[in-house]
Amino acid sequence: MRRDPRAAALLGPLLAGSDQPHRVRRAAQGLGLPERGRYAVVVLGAPVAVPAVPAVPAVPAVPAVPEGNGERWCWCGRAGVVLLGPGGPAGPVAALAEAGAGPGGVSPVVGGLAELGLARRLAGAALAACGPGSREIVALDERLPAALVASRPELSARLLAEVFGPLLTLDPAERALLVGTLEAWLECGGSVGRAALRLRCHRNTVFNRLRRLERLTSRSLSHPRELVETVLALDALRLSAAGR
Known part of the structure; x- marks a missing residue:
């Protein structure tokens, strides 16, 4: 070198x-x-x-x-x-x-x-x-989506507040549980069953956590545009101090 x-x-x-x-x-x-x-x-x-x-x-x-x-x-x-x-x-x-x-x-x-x-x-x-x-x-x-989020911090902060605002008010341990379940579900290609195996819990537990996250964010994981917003907000959370 x-x-x-x-x-x-x-x-x-x-x-x-x-x-x-x-x-x-x-x-x-x-x-x-x-x-x-x-x-x-x-x-x-x-x-x-x-x-x-x-x-x-x-x-x-x-x-x-x-x-x-x-x-x-x-x-x-x-x-x-x-x-x-x-x-x-x-x-x-x-x-x-x-x-x-x-x-x-x-x-x-x-x-x-x-x-x-x-x-x-x-x-x-x-x-x-x-x-x-x-x-x-x-x-x-x-990491193109995350890089896009990181390149516009003012928009990233707005996206985080709009999508995950209610989630950020939860106890950190409770928030981490819901975020970790979302991450596992995404990494498993949207399969509740595979996410349950990864998280070592019942598939109904995964389903219930995801439904609660949908209620908190007012975004449906089954609607493509709302799923995109949720995934980008997840990147914004990971890149923020709140995601540490």
Whole structure:
């Protein structure tokens, strides 16, 4: 993995959104990277400080992610640029998770260094979808609805209040029970029976909890539009302090 201090100077403007040809050429030549290629950007939630060495400024530590399958890494602060091999971004996501580097967001694949600004913004949106206290590494395409919710906090707060307002007044343990049942039901594809097996309770218990949640939210889980509102509100709750 590259830890070349030149990476910050060369890639920094590109990650900030510049796509000027001379900057792209300079970064490509300075770091030995192709101008066109399959790139992704990773944004970590917080760099890990390393002890300062006399006469040498302290710099953020970056995760020791092995380069394999043709991947090449360059780091610029909390942002990592990876030139992907044939395996795509799944390998880097798994390697970062195994290295305990989270929380982090990973952009979709872009077609060259000139698109790193876009990739940096999308990776930031993926990071925002991780939620408070998360240590996971999230690819944006796996969390698009949550990223949409996180990108508009004022609308997210309004959605949460409108849909889950009465739910938020419950005792935290009672609220967690209803929310956990909803999450299990969604993860089980809307099957009450499978959710009951996962929760180790009777299917009627799951059914009754879901009916109570419907009454509290005034949304029916059997109506597609109202179900969408409920699922988005669930993402808003997970990303909020109330969801901790």
